[in-house]
Amino acid sequence: MLWALFRRDLLLIARSPAIWLPVMFFVLVAALFPFAVGPDARLLARIAPGIIWVAALLASLLPVETLLAPDVEDGSIDQLIARGIALELVCAARIAAHWLGFAVPLLAALPVAGVLLGLDAATGLRLGLALLLGTPALASLAVVAAALTAGLKGGGALAGLIVLPLALPVLIFGVGSDVAGAFRLLGAASLVALAVGPFAAAAALKPE
Amino acid sequence: MLFEGVSARVAPGGALLLVGPNGTGKSSLLRLLAGLLPAAAGSVAFAGRRAFAGHEVALKPRQSLGAELSHWARLDGGLARLPAALEAMNLAALVDVPCRMLSSGQKRRAAIARVIAAGAELWLLDEPTAGLDTASAGLLARAMAAHRAAGGLVVAAVHGDIGLDGAGSLRLG
Amino acid sequence: MHRYANPTRFLKIARVATPIVALLGLALTAAGLWIGLFASPPDYQQGESVRIMYVHVPAAWLGAGGYMSLAIASATALIWRHPLATIAARAIAPAGAAFTAICLVSGSLWGKPTWGTYWVWDARLTSMLVLLFLYLGYLALSASEAEKGGEQRGAAILALVGVINLPIIKYSVEWWNTLHQGSSISVANASSKIAPELLTPLLLSVAGFSFLFGAIVLMRMRAMLAWARVDARSRRMAEALA
Numbered sequence: 001m002l003w004a005l006f007r008r009d010l011l012l013i014a015r016s017p018a019i020w021l022p023v024m025f026f027v028l029v030a031a032l033f034p035f036a037v038g039p040d041a042r043l044l045a046r047i048a049p050g051i052i053w054v055a056a057l058l059a060s061l062l063p064v065e066t067l068l069a070p071d072v073e074d075g076s077i078d079q080l081i082a083r084g085i086a087l088e089l090v091c092a093a094r095i096a097a098h099w100l101g102f103a104v105p106l107l108a109a110l111p112v113a114g115v116l117l118g119l120d121a122a123t124g125l126r127l128g129l130a131l132l133l134g135t136p137a138l139a140s141l142a143v144v145a146a147a148l149t150a151g152l153k154g155g156g157a158l159a160g161l162i163v164l165p166l167a168l169p170v171l172i173f174g175v176g177s178d179v180a181g182a183f184r185l186l187g188a189a190s191l192v193a194l195a196v197g198p199f200a201a202a203a204a205l206k207p208e
Numbered sequence: 209m210l211f212e213g214v215s216a217r218v219a220p221g222g223a224l225l226l227v228g229p230n231g232t233g234k235s236s237l238l239r240l241l242a243g244l245l246p247a248a249a250g251s252v253a254f255a256g257r258r259a260f261a262g263h264e265v266a267l268k269p270r271q272s273l274g275a276e277l278s279h280w281a282r283l284d285g286g287l288a289r290l291p292a293a294l295e296a297m298n299l300a301a302l303v304d305v306p307c308r309m310l311s312s313g314q315k316r317r318a319a320i321a322r323v324i325a326a327g328a329e330l331w332l333l334d335e336p337t338a339g340l341d342t343a344s345a346g347l348l349a350r351a352m353a354a355h356r357a358a359g360g361l362v363v364a365a366v367h368g369d370i371g372l373d374g375a376g377s378l379r380l381g
Numbered sequence: 382m383h384r385y386a387n388p389t390r391f392l393k394i395a396r397v398a399t400p401i402v403a404l405l406g407l408a409l410t411a412a413g414l415w416i417g418l419f420a421s422p423p424d425y426q427q428g429e430s431v432r433i434m435y436v437h438v439p440a441a442w443l444g445a446g447g448y449m450s451l452a453i454a455s456a457t458a459l460i461w462r463h464p465l466a467t468i469a470a471r472a473i474a475p476a477g478a479a480f481t482a483i484c485l486v487s488g489s490l491w492g493k494p495t496w497g498t499y500w501v502w503d504a505r506l507t508s509m510l511v512l513l514f515l516y517l518g519y520l521a522l523s524a525s526e527a528e529k530g531g532e533q534r535g536a537a538i539l540a541l542v543g544v545i546n547l548p549i550i551k552y553s554v555e556w557w558n559t560l561h562q563g564s565s566i567s568v569a570n571a572s573s574k575i576a577p578e579l580l581t582p583l584l585l586s587v588a589g590f591s592f593l594f595g596a597i598v599l600m601r602m603r604a605m606l607a608w609a610r611v612d613a614r615s616r617r618m619a620e621a622l623a
Contacts, residue, residue, distance in 0.1 A: 001283070008279055015270055017524035024517050031510060039502030075264025079322075082242040082260035082332075083283060115489060115499045116510075207245050270528075301622055305615040314619065 002089050009097035018066060022059040023105040029055035030113035041118045048117035049127050053174045055113070056131060057167055060102055060138040064163075065156040067098060067146035068205070077205060087202035091143055095197055099139035107131055130186060134174045137190040140197030141166050147201035211237065212249075216378045220329075223352070223362040223375035232380040234365035235263070235334050241363060242332045256329030259284075261322070263334055265315040267307040274303030277322055284326040293324035296351050298344070312339045317347070324351055331355060333364040345371065388606050391465055399599045406592030413586030421578050433491045435582055439590035440484035444512060445550055447477025447594065451519070452544045455537035465602075467533050468609075470540060471523050472601035476594055478516035485509060496560060504553035505561035508546060515543040 013019060033051045034044055071077050080090055107128060114124040145162045149155035170193075173186040211233045218224045226234040239245045241252055242260040267276050281290040294300045297317040307315065316339050323331050331352070337345045349371030352362050364370060417435035424431035451473045457466035488506065489499045500506065523536035554563045575583070 004279075004282060012268060012271075017521070017528060020517075021521060024514075024521065028514055031514070034502045041498075041501075070268075073264070074268070075262055075266040076268075078239075078242070078244055078260065078262055078264065079266045079280065081244055082258060083326075084243070084257075085283070118498070118500065207239075298622070302619060305619050306612075309612075309616050309619045311619065314622070 001085065002093055005085075005090055005093035006096050009093050010100060013097055013101040016066070018063060019101060020105075022062045022102040023109050025062055026055045026059040026106050027109050027113055027116075029058060031116050034116070045118045045120065045123075048114070048119045049123065049130075050175050051117060052110070052113055052119075052127060052131075053134075053171055056103075056106055056135065057138060057164070057171065059106060060135070060142050061145075061156075061160050061163055063098070063102065064142050064146045064149070064159040067094060067143055068201075069146065069150040069155060072150040072205070081207070087205050088198045091147065091201035091205070092198040094201075095136075095140050095143045095194065098143055099136055103131070103135035103139060106135070130174045130183065133183060133186045133190055134170045135190075137170045137193035138163075138167060140190075140193040144197050144201045144204070147204035150205070211380055214250075214378065214380070216376065218361050218363065218376065220359045220361065221356045223356060223364070223372045225370075225372065225375050225377040226363065226365040226380060227367075227377050228380035234380055237380065238262075238332050238334050238363065238365045241330075254330060257326070258330040258332055259323040259326035259328035260332045261319040261334060261336060265319045266322075267310070267315055267318060269308035270306060272304050272306055273299065273310065273318055276307055277303075277318060277325065280322050281325045284328075286325045286327045289327055290321075290325045293321040296324055296354075297321040297347055313341060313344060316340055317344055320348055320351065324355070329360050331360065331362045331364075333362065335365055335367060337366070337368075337370045388465065392603065392606060395599050395603055399596060399603065402592050402599060403596035406589050406594075406596050409585055409589030410593060411589070413582045413584075413589050417582035417586060421582050422576075424579065427495065430491055430494050431579070433487050434579075435586045437484055437487040437491060438583060439587045440480045440487060441509065442587055443590055443594050444477055444481030444484050444509065445547055446591075447473055447480060448512060448516070448540075448543065448547060451477060451516075451540050455540035458532075459534065459537045459541070462532075467537070468602050468605050469598065470537065471527070471533070472598045472605060474516055474519050474523065474540075476597045476601070478513060478520065480590070480594065481509065481513045481516060485513060501560050503560045504557040505550065508550040508553050511546055512543075512550060515539075515546060519543070 030051055033047070037043060037047070068077075077087075077090070081087065110124065110128050110131065113119075114127070119127070141163045142159070145159035146155075148162060149158045152158060169189050170186065173182050173189055176182045214237065216224055226237055228234055236245060238260075239262070240247055241254075242258055242262075244260070244262075266280075267273070277290055277294070278287060281287045281293075291300070294303065297320055299314070299317055299321055302310070302314065307318075310318070316336070320333070320336060323333070336348055340348065352370075352372060356362060362372060362375075364372070414435055418432055421432075423429045451470050454466045454470035454473060457463045458470060485506075488509075492501070493499050519536055519540050522539055523533055526533045526536055554561055
């Protein structure tokens, strides 16, 4: 069942022309900083991990309005509930599909952002690993925010306000990934977010 | 509180019409039966599987009609029943058409075809004839008759006659 | 003008033209790259790494030239409501974006051994990167407008606004003291600052890349018209069985 839901979600995400938006946004935000802080290569290389994490966080929020709201509006969620399918499963599948749809292209684009910011290969590799560990948490938070704001006006902006404070731990552990143990904390943050996310999102979607 | 003291029993092969003016809770009662709304008090006793067709048709505009209905039929384990269901609602020729190109009547027929293909014992239909022309309403009536002949149940929120012979009715409001 | 607006007539011409343009492009590109990579001397300053020029320069040319044609097609679509112009613009954009990306990547690979870095925030490089972002923005907007159906006026307007970047790219090497070298080829005065042994393969590959670009655009236009037909057929079916 989880597999069927996940396949469907992935298909719908992959077919949408909006699939490219998060990764484009990610590279664009990364390219914006040299304009804002000046092209000093040493400064850029020093703040690059922070820039890339913020860009990734913003990119994960970009598709929030299309993650669950259309399914609530067009009755797909009703159909799932009427079939007795657990919403927790639905949300877990959605988190996995969202992660594949935004984080994998983003990891693929990491070398581009790294080159633009003058990141050296070793730091870039560590950053890639950190993103791999931390982005599942971002995907989970995005789906929770999508569930909370589904059907509300201006849901996207609202979702940003909800997610950004919650994403702070991921950001802190992610940028501090050269400190010993940060990887483990990052992985732990993702595991917690993945464990709680489906239940929180499902609770928000449940009819009251 | 939308309604209280409502009680009805439907036997296998039977049908129940929920009637009453707008805003009396026909749709809400139907959603309650479908598990989409919790009841403040009282209970719904039904052991089998339910299939629900509400106001929203749950069809993704970019997907083809066939792909959409196959997805739901797969979730229901009823992929084998789908061709007959499409035939019954006269949709077989439209399987390759993207849903965004369908008229509202065609979408409604698709929602009914999804109910047929679900293979559930209890059909919950919210104003199923809204937006259907006479011919399509006839197809629906035939499908409901076949479902009941096989021992199935139909509960429908309606405004007028939808061609359910010998149906009980529950007046709200 | 509107004689060619008829898709049927366009398709008739394009069906014949596509293979010719594509073969011409392949032949010229192959000749240019073969001479460039094997049969021409290395540069006296840059050595062997100069050979990346035979890919880099044509790609840069088509990235910028492609944007110009995108803008012209968009203007035609806006002013004359020319239906083929919209399709041409949507066909040009991904090809132009791809060549711009090739230009950036090849330049970056050349920059590592020559400048010691893959990327610098130099005016020429930056404006080329902005060009890529303009292409991507156009692609995103036109895809979501196409989804809704309609005339794609927003995407066309965006394409026109972006034209401002083209003179910035062109003159960036003159206006700013950039790391990127100045132009070596001038059409106005016949005195090019490039050796003829290097110029011949370069011109061949520029011509070859241009024909390839044309072939890609023709193929995409034909594919898009075919998709429009499929769409129209589905729509007719839905209406016939309403």
